[in-house]
Amino acid sequence: MLKKLSFFVLLAIAQVSIAQTSLPIPVNIEQAFKKGTRSLSGKPGANYWQNTANYTIKVKFDPATREVAGTVDIAYINNSPDTLKQVLFKLYPNLYQKGAPRASRIAPEDINDGVQIQKVVVNGKENSGRLAIDNTNWNLRVMPIAPKQSANFSITYSYILNKGSHNRTGQVDETSDFVAYFFPRIAVYDDVDGWNRYPYRGSEEFYNDFCNFDAEITVPDKFVVWATGDLTNASQVFNETIVKRIQSAEKSDAVVDVIDSTDLKRGNITKQGSNTWKFSAKNVTDFVFATSDHYFWKSASLVVDPKTGRRTRVDAVFNPIHKDYYEVIDFARKTVEAMSYKFPKWPYPYSHETVFDGLDQMEYPMMVNDNPLENRTDAITLTDHEIFHTMFPFYMGINETKYGWMDEGWATIGEWLISPMIDPSIDDDYGVEAYARSAGTEADLPIVTLTPQQSGIGSFTNVYPKPAMGYLYVKDMLGNELFTKALHNYISLWNGKHPLPWDFFNSMNAGAGQDLNWFWKRWFFDDGIPDLAITSVKALGKGFRIVVEMKGAKPVPVDLTLNYSDNTTEKIHRSVVVWKNAKSVSIDLATSKKIVKAELGSTHVPDSNKKDNVWVGK
Numbered sequence: 145m146l147k148k149l150s151f152f153v154l155l156a157i158a159q160v161s162i163a164q165t166s167l168p169i170p171v172n173i174e175q176a177f178k179k180g181t182r183s184l185s186g187k188p189g190a191n192y193w194q195n196t197a198n199y200t201i202k203v204k205f206d207p208a209t210r211e212v213a214g215t216v217d218i219a220y221i222n223n224s225p226d227t228l229k230q231v232l233f234k235l236y237p238n239l240y241q242k243g244a245p246r247a248s249r250i251a252p253e254d255i256n257d258g259v260q261i262q263k264v265v266v267n268g269k270e271n272s273g274r275l276a277i278d279n280t281n282w283n284l285r286v287m288p289i290a291p292k293q294s295a296n297f298s299i300t301y302s303y304i305l306n307k308g309s310h311n312r313t314g315q316v317d318e319t320s321d322f323v324a325y326f327f328p329r330i331a332v333y334d335d336v337d338g339w340n341r342y343p344y345r346g347s348e349e350f351y352n353d354f355c356n357f358d359a360e361i362t363v364p365d366k367f368v369v370w371a372t373g374d375l376t377n378a379s380q381v382f383n384e385t386i387v388k389r390i391q392s393a394e395k396s397d398a399v400v401d402v403i404d405s406t407d408l409k410r411g412n413i414t415k416q417g418s419n420t421w422k423f424s425a426k427n428v429t430d431f432v433f434a435t436s437d438h439y440f441w442k443s444a445s446l447v448v449d450p451k452t453g454r455r456t457r458v459d460a461v462f463n464p465i466h467k468d469y470y471e472v473i474d475f476a477r478k479t480v481e482a483m484s485y486k487f488p489k490w491p492y493p494y495s496h497e498t499v500f501d502g503l504d505q506m507e508y509p510m511m512v513n514d515n516p517l518e519n520r521t522d523a524i525t526l527t528d529h530e531i532f533h534t535m536f537p538f539y540m541g542i543n544e545t546k547y548g549w550m551d552e553g554w555a556t557i558g559e560w561l562i563s564p565m566i567d568p569s570i571d572d573d574y575g576v577e578a579y580a581r582s583a584g585t586e587a588d589l590p591i592v593t594l595t596p597q598q599s600g601i602g603s604f605t606n607v608y609p610k611p612a613m614g615y616l617y618v619k620d621m622l623g624n625e626l627f628t629k630a631l632h633n634y635i636s637l638w639n640g641k642h643p644l645p646w647d648f649f650n651s652m653n654a655g656a657g658q659d660l661n662w663f664w665k666r667w668f669f670d671d672g673i674p675d676l677a678i679t680s681v682k683a684l685g686k687g688f689r690i691v692v693e694m695k696g697a698k699p700v701p702v703d704l705t706l707n708y709s710d711n712t713t714e715k716i717h718r719s720v721v722v723w724k725n726a727k728s729v730s731i732d733l734a735t736s737k738k739i740v741k742a743e744l745g746s747t748h749v750p751d752s753n754k755k756d757n758v759w760v761g762k
Contacts, residue, residue: 165661168592168669172336173646181335182644186651187637193223194334194353194541194642201327201359205305205435207319207367212237213302216327221294224333228289232339233282235259236325237303239311239346244279247347254309259328263300280344282328299328311346312506312513313432319367320436320463322502322513327431332543334642342545348596349537349544349551352429354640362420363435368403368413370461370498371433372510373425381419383412393443394457399473403441405464427640428509429538434500440464442473448484449491456480456492462501466516468523469501475527475566482562483532489628490635493539497531507533507555521570525563532558540635541642548595550645553611557619560612560748573747575609580750583673583698591668592645609750613700614667616748620701621663621719622656630655662724663699672697676744677756679728687734690742690759696752699723703746708737 169177176182180191203214222228238244241258258279264271266286276283289295305323306314313324332340332351340351361369369381378387386402393400407413425431445457458477462469476499484492494510502513505526512530517523537544537551544551556574563570578601582588587602591610598606619627633655634648643651649664666672675696682689692702702718722729744757751757 165659165665167646167649167661167665169646173644176335176644179335182647184650186633186647186649186654188641188647191225192335192641193225195223195330195332196221196353197330197355199327199329199355199357199359199431201357201361201431203326203360204362205321205323205433206364207315207321207435207437208364210305210307210315210321211302212305212323212326215298215300216329218297218299218330219294220289220297220330222289222291222333224335225291226333226338227291228333229285230339231284231286231289231295231297232331232333232341233284233328234325234331234344235277235280235282235328236344237305238277238280239344240306240309241279245343245345247345248311250306250309254306256304256306259301259303261299261301261328263298265298267296278343281331281341297330301328310503312504314503316436316502317463319438320434320502322432322434322500322504324430324432324506324508324513326433332642334543336644340543340545342596349548350430351543351545351642354427354429354541356427357423357425357431359423359425359431359433360420361423361433361435362418364418365416366411366414366437367419367435368437368439368441369421369433369435370459370500370511371421371423372428372431372508373423374495375421376424377420377422381414381421383415386413390443394445394455397444397446399442399444399477401440402443402459403439405440408438408440425509428494429541430509432508432511434461434498434502434511434513436461436463438463439501440469442470444473444477446477446481446484448480454491456484456494457496459496459498460501461498463516466501468517468520471520472499472514472523472527475524476531478566479528479531479562482528482565483535483558486565487558487561488535488631488635490535490632492534493639494534497534499527499531505530507531507538509534509538521563521567524566524570525559525572525574528562528566529555529559532562535635539639541638541640543642543644545596546594547592547645548607549591549611550643550648552607553615556608556612557615560616571747575605576613576748576750579605579609579613580674580752583696583750583752584671588671588673590670611668613748613750614663617667617699617701617720618652618660618663621721622658626656663720666697666699670697673752674698674700674750675752676700676702677753678742678744678759679756681739681742681759681761684732686736687732688739690731690733691728692731692744693728694723694726695756700749700751701746702729702731703744703749704731705743705745706733706739707741707743708735709740710737712737 180189183189198219200217238258389402445455460473532555536554542550634651673696699720704716706714742759
């Protein structure tokens with residue numbers, strides 16, 4: 145009771161009626177509904193807005209010194225109804241700055257002086273004032289930017305990329321690097337929080353506006369660059385043979401070896417001398433790049449939208465000593481195919497997806513940075529999990545900093561469903577038992593608890609398996625066709641925007657044409673544990689009646705395995721809808737067989753007390 149009370153006090157809960165059941169809603173979110181930026185229909189409100197920017201990035205990167213140096217020009221557009229007297233920038237590389245607060249330890253040799261700002265020009269006038277940099281946040285006072293007006297920023301900067309202590313970015317080996325969060329960028333200013341002032345301490349993930357990026361990345365001789373967006377000057381940086389292979393891969397279902405051992409031995413992959421690689425990406429939330437002078441590159445493409453014939457190119461870029469990566473191209477291509485045609489059954493939204501062999505497990509627009517793995521199953525689940533993030537958070541613009549479950553939960557259910565499509569022997573239960581063991585402990589807060597307010601096992605289960613199970617149970621309850629309709633309603637309404645949890649719940653309700661709030665509230669907002677029990681198995685005429693009781697507060701599907709005396713088995717399933725208005729359910733079976741054993745449980749159904757899940761006949 146005390147834990148429950150503190151949670152609702154913390155969120156300052158008010159009540160807003162949605163359909164027939166009410167969901168708890170914090171007062172700051174309630175204001176968004178009152179202002180008309182959000183709506184109870186699930187659609188963006190009539191007054192919805194979001195800011196945007198055009199970024200022109202020109203940097204030089206030297207793998208030998210790991211220095212990133214250059215300029216970023218930003219044309220920022222204030223679509224908000226507010227006059228902005230300051231602009232908040234994010235300097236994510238300052239995670240490695242001396243004295244910066246961090247969620248985990250960094251090796252002393254990786255601590256540095258952070259981002260060095262050499263010059264700041266605002267609307268053509270150089271800023272000569274003090275730079276108010278507070279670790280990863282930089283608050284810059286500006287001449288007021290009125291609603292519907294824009295401002296131009298030009299920032300000259302440099303920093304040293306970390307060699308070790310990898311946290312989603314850094315040196316992979318002496319001549320390979322994954323470079324993320326490498327430029328000063330303007331934070332999100334939204335209709336709920338204003339500026340996103342959450343500091344980056346290494347554990348949080350990200351929240352960015354949808355922007356356009358034109359980037360020029362200069363690297364030394366023989367280095368290849370892969371990045372978010374489309375390479376616009378391939379013929380100026382690659383030799384003609386490589387260009388033709390890329391073009392072939394973009395038109396072919398077959399895997400093309402764009403760069404192999406023979407090419408590396410010849411050493412004529414790129415044009416001689418340093419090269420400037422130009423990329424363009426429109427309406428995306430971030431931009432990253434990677435580089436190496438000794439990586440293989442396998443590539444293939446597939447039609448992701450049969451209506452238009454649009455294709456997506458899929459790349460695996462890797463160190464040839466990592467044997468699992470020879471198959472990653474197949475795992476990646478099959479993931480993109482499954483996402484386009486089976487789940488979420490939405491045409492893959494971008495022109496390419498590059499899986500880069502790095503030292504982390506992290507997603508970015510059109511790229512993922514995945515470490516090599518010895519186990520094939522692990523390689524499959526990692527590949528599809530990270531690629532699935534393309535839809536959530538990137539296509540949907542989720543605030544991961546506050547609501548990690550809105551993207552990691554989807555990547556987890558994507559992993560559960562797509563991995564067996566790639567290898568039918570996989571039965572992926574990632575995180576399910578961890579939740580079963582920790583449910584009801586003081587670390588087990590409601591899923592909607594803000595991500596920065598969680599820690600330990602509760603943070604993991606609330607962000608990954610718990611929301612994934614919630615999505616899976618609704619899919620099971622509605623059936624594939626209706627669930628897909630509801631999910632597509634959410635995606636179509638909120639792609640390219642910034643949905644809140646209540647936007648998700650409301651748009652799913654509207655898309656399904658059903659009031660699902662009874663489930664959303666009990667699974668996402670309330671306390672409780674998942675705990676079913678077999679309370680009785682009795683003969684009933686020419687059959688049996690099995691009674692299952694919900695002892696916990698969390699509704700989960702009923703999955704019964706029955707063993708008969710003739711050594712046959714039968715499986716019985718009931719979706720979570722049986723618990724909408726009941727605490728027990730009776731299952732009547734017409735059979736002449738004798739039941740010798742009945743057992744509750746399945747891969748994605750946790751139970752905090754399994755002692756009462758088995759009935760054995762006498």
